[in-house]
Amino acid sequence: xxxxxxxxxxxxxxxxxxxxxxxxxxxxxxxxxxxxxxxxxxxxxxxxxxxxxxxxxxxxxxxxxxxxxxxxxxxxxxxxxxxxxxxxxxxxxxxxxxxxxxxxxxxxxxxxxxxxxxxxxxxxxxxxxxxxxxxxxxxxxxxxxxxxxxxxxxxxxxxxxxxxxxxxxxxxxxxxxxxxxxxxxxxxxxxxxxxxxxxxxxxxxxxxxxxxxxxxxxxxxxxxxxxxxxxxxxxxxxxxxxxxxxxxxxxxxxxxxxxxxxxxxxxxxxxxxxxxxxxxxxxxxxxxxxxxxxxxxxxxxxxxxxxxxxxxxxxxxxxxxxxxxxxxxxxxxxxxxxxxxxxxxxxxxxxxxxxxxxxxxxxxxxxxxxxxxxxxxxxxxxxxxxxxxxxxxxxxxxxxxxxxxxxxxx
Amino acid sequence: xxxxxxxxxxxxxxxxxxxxxxxxxxxxxxxxxxxxxxxxxxxxxxxxxxxxxxxxxxxxxxxxxxxxxxxxxxxxxxxxxxxxxxxxxxxxxxxxxxxxxxxxxxxxxxxxxxxxxxxxxxxxxxxxxxxxxxxxxxxxxxxxxxxxxxxxxxxxxxxxxxxxxxxxxxxxxxxxxxxxxxxxxxxxxxxxxxxxxxxxxxxxxxxxxxxxxxxxxxxxxxxxxxxxxxxxxxxxxxxxxxxxxxxxxxxxxxxxxxxxxxxxxxxxxxxxxxxxxxxxxxxxxxxxxxxxxxxxxxxxxxxxxxxxxxxxxxxxxxxxxxxxxxxxxxxxxxxxxxxxxxxxxxxxxxxxxxxxxxxxxxxxxxxxxxxxxxxxxxxxxxxxxxxxxxxxxxxxxxxxxxxxxxxxxx
Numbered sequence: 001x002x003x004x005x006x007x008x009x010x011x012x013x014x015x016x017x018x019x020x021x022x023x024x025x026x027x028x029x030x031x032x033x034x035x036x037x038x039x040x041x042x043x044x045x046x047x048x049x050x051x052x053x054x055x056x057x058x059x060x061x062x063x064x065x066x067x068x069x070x071x072x073x074x075x076x077x078x079x080x081x082x083x084x085x086x087x088x089x090x091x092x093x094x095x096x097x098x099x100x101x102x103x104x105x106x107x108x109x110x111x112x113x114x115x116x117x118x119x120x121x122x123x124x125x126x127x128x129x130x131x132x133x134x135x136x137x138x139x140x141x142x143x144x145x146x147x148x149x150x151x152x153x154x155x156x157x158x159x160x161x162x163x164x165x166x167x168x169x170x171x172x173x174x175x176x177x178x179x180x181x182x183x184x185x186x187x188x189x190x191x192x193x194x195x196x197x198x199x200x201x202x203x204x205x206x207x208x209x210x211x212x213x214x215x216x217x218x219x220x221x222x223x224x225x226x227x228x229x230x231x232x233x234x235x236x237x238x239x240x241x242x243x244x245x246x247x248x249x250x251x252x253x254x255x256x257x258x259x260x261x262x263x264x265x266x267x268x269x270x271x272x273x274x275x276x277x278x279x280x281x282x283x284x285x286x287x288x289x290x291x292x293x294x295x296x297x298x299x300x301x302x303x304x305x306x307x308x309x310x311x312x313x314x315x316x317x318x319x320x321x322x323x324x325x326x327x328x329x330x331x332x333x334x335x336x337x338x339x340x341x342x343x344x345x346x347x348x349x350x351x352x353x354x355x356x357x358x359x360x361x362x363x364x365x366x367x368x369x370x371x372x373x374x375x376x377x378x379x380x381x382x383x384x385x386x387x388x389x390x391x392x393x394x395x396x397x398x399x400x401x402x403x404x405x406x407x408x409x410x
Numbered sequence: 411x412x413x414x415x416x417x418x419x420x421x422x423x424x425x426x427x428x429x430x431x432x433x434x435x436x437x438x439x440x441x442x443x444x445x446x447x448x449x450x451x452x453x454x455x456x457x458x459x460x461x462x463x464x465x466x467x468x469x470x471x472x473x474x475x476x477x478x479x480x481x482x483x484x485x486x487x488x489x490x491x492x493x494x495x496x497x498x499x500x501x502x503x504x505x506x507x508x509x510x511x512x513x514x515x516x517x518x519x520x521x522x523x524x525x526x527x528x529x530x531x532x533x534x535x536x537x538x539x540x541x542x543x544x545x546x547x548x549x550x551x552x553x554x555x556x557x558x559x560x561x562x563x564x565x566x567x568x569x570x571x572x573x574x575x576x577x578x579x580x581x582x583x584x585x586x587x588x589x590x591x592x593x594x595x596x597x598x599x600x601x602x603x604x605x606x607x608x609x610x611x612x613x614x615x616x617x618x619x620x621x622x623x624x625x626x627x628x629x630x631x632x633x634x635x636x637x638x639x640x641x642x643x644x645x646x647x648x649x650x651x652x653x654x655x656x657x658x659x660x661x662x663x664x665x666x667x668x669x670x671x672x673x674x675x676x677x678x679x680x681x682x683x684x685x686x687x688x689x690x691x692x693x694x695x696x697x698x699x700x701x702x703x704x705x706x707x708x709x710x711x712x713x714x715x716x717x718x719x720x721x722x723x724x725x726x727x728x729x730x731x732x733x734x735x736x737x738x739x740x741x742x743x744x745x746x747x748x749x750x751x752x753x754x755x756x757x758x759x760x761x762x763x764x765x766x767x768x769x770x771x772x773x774x775x776x777x778x779x780x781x782x783x784x785x786x787x788x789x790x791x792x793x794x795x796x797x798x799x800x801x802x803x804x805x806x807x808x809x810x811x812x813x814x815x816x817x818x819x820x
Contacts, residue, residue: 090752318815335467402811
């Protein structure tokens with residue numbers, strides 16, 4: 001087994017930090033203009049990549065997702081083209097025609113096969129992609145190596161995020177070579193009506209078996225992006241994809257050895273970091289809420305209960321109001337229906353115990369209010385009935401969320 | 411089959427309108443005082459009743475619920491004692507001792523068996539019931555016949571509801587006798603922190619087989635209280651109970667005949683009316699939202715999709731902002747995972763079509779904004795792939811909800 005101590009952070013790193021990857025972005029005018037804005041980006045590998053992905057479970061799906069799913073099903077990719085400002089969703093048959101055309105435009109520009117290009121779109125639902133703009137501006141993207149290039153791509157997928165989210169980590173493989181895993185993501189923040197998507201792209205320069213790449217990504221997503229909640233809604237365009245190109249020359253990763261353990265740790269850390277950053281940047285948010293549930297009968301039970309706490313409107317408004325309202329935490333854990341004994345439950349707010357054996361205990365209210373004033377609030381519940389552990393992340397619910405999301409489109 | 415045309419509304423009627431039922435309420439000082447406030451109520455039948463009930467699925471349960479569940483399991487009841495201001499929940503072993511004591515106090519006062527008294531509590535979690543107050547004030551309740559008495563009981567269960575919710579309906583049984591079904595409910599509005607409960611009590615003077623009473627109630631609750639959503643949270647104290655005392659002398663109802671059909675219609679109408687009133691009175695609400703889904707493969711699918719639309723924060727903020735944001739409705743229907751074909755979906759706002767075959771159609775924006783200005787907004791989605799029909803109710807999400815629920819307890 002490996003752990004995070006084997007990993008080194010790459011300062012300023014992101015999705016273009018791994019060897020053999022290039023990226024870039026441009027402002028094409030698909031979304032509202034503004035300083036330092038980008039809305040069309042390319043991610044490119046100088047050689048074939050193994051690819052894995054997880055996608056929205058929504059029955060209404062953007063054709064951009066359909067195209068990317070097909071690439072993942074074939075298992076091999078060379079590039080990603082992503083746009084913000086338009087979701088390419090609920091536009092009838094034209095959506096799939098346009099998504100395939102976008103892949104072809106990127107393929108032509110980069111000199112790769114269109115079947116190896118993932119497509120991602122995020123923005124307004126119900127509006128067709130501006131194909132002329134995409135055709136005109138794709139050639140203007142300066143696809144290149146380096147962290148600045150990765151940052152442009154990270155900015156090109158942003159909608160209402162207040163800042164770009166990216167990270168890269170490195171570890172030493174068993175042959176002494178250096179492996180990099182980097183990524184970027186955009187959040188489910190939805191200031192502009194109809195915008196609602198989580199996108200994440202991860203690249204690595206080690207060589208990875210496709211089945212192992214998919215299982216590693218799926219596990220990491222289960223522990224990260226599936227454990228964040230901003231408003232309980234699921235976009236038509238959600239995509240997490242990982243590309244592995246082997247450019248580092250490190251031993252092939254396929255599970256069961258030390259390199260595989262290090263690789264899995266790196267992918268989990270990248271996913272976890274990006275998921276937490278999305279929760280922290282939820283629209284109108286003042287606090288990052290980390291819900292921890294321990295002592296459950298299973299990890300799955302603990303994750304379910306943690307998700308319920310982080311997602312509860314009553315918990316989220318209480319955190320906003322700096323109110324140590326433990327009854328709402330009990331309610332949120334209990335409504336999941338997981339096994340528990342009420343009289344065994346302990347609850348802590350940023351380390352200060354407020355409930356013991358299912359009942360309130362004497363605590364200094366000012367200390368708890370001060371704890372709730374911190375930008376990060378941890379709500380920890382111990383069920384004391386097993387070893388199950390789970391975490392989930394969310395943000396407080398403020399008036400600003402309501403104001404943002406009730407803005408007129410008309 | 412029967413239908414609503416067989417039913418007559420009883421003006422000013424409620425839980426004490428059926429023959430042989432009496433009620434009353436008093437202000438005992440369990441909750442904050444105020445004009446026309448009650449916080450302790452009794453409902454009493456002058457003869458034995460068949461009883462059925464549905465209760466919260468939360469793993470954290472008030473011992474008051476535990477006591478009532480035991481009464482329902484035995485199948486026979488004579489009375490209900492209910493208090494607001496204190497949920498009798500998360501108070502350790504004392505909670506069950508107190509709940510049983512409350513039943514005994516009511517039984518002693520009314521001259522019935524304590525095993526036949528249901529107990530209901532709603533209010534702050536984590537605080538013990540003020541037993542001395544309950545002991546002192548229960549004898550002061552003026553238990554009597556009449557609608558005024560029923561209204562007192564309806565007020566005694568209110569927490570943050572802005573008004574009492576009650577209804578009674580009558581129908582003529584096959585022998586010419588008149589049967590009354592009446593009830594009252596309190597909502598899941600939660601202005602005061604820690605308050606979170608839905609309570610509903612229904613009484614009828616016809617004689618009903620216990621199994622049929624339970625199945626009729628369960629079906630009615632599935633179509634009503636299980637289809638409303640104010641904040642997605644489920645209380646530790648939710649209770650819906652029905653008492654049938656046979657005082658009308660009408661033929662026994664046990665399913666399969668015309669009397670049974672009329673009785674079921676009456677119970678469904680009472681539940682539906684009370685559920686809609688709860689949704690309308692959600693805290694901070696400006697609009698009642700009725701989500702209708704038709705043309706689904708099954709009624710269960712349609713109900714699930716309707717619930718998802720009514721519960722979506724993005725739909726609810728859009729209604730508040732008078733924004734005909736159909737992309738959010740598509741997203742909410744799609745995220746349930748029910749079978750659908752996106753290019754067959756039609757969407758209507760208060761009768762005005764805004765989406766045809768999955769795409770926006772030309773409509774007059776001012777007409778739709780005017781429709782969204784109505785106090786009642788119907789969002790109708792036709793999936794055009796079957797006969798499945800479902801409705802759900804909710805309210806818009808406003809800044810007031812956030813302000814109410816983030817108020818300090820400390």
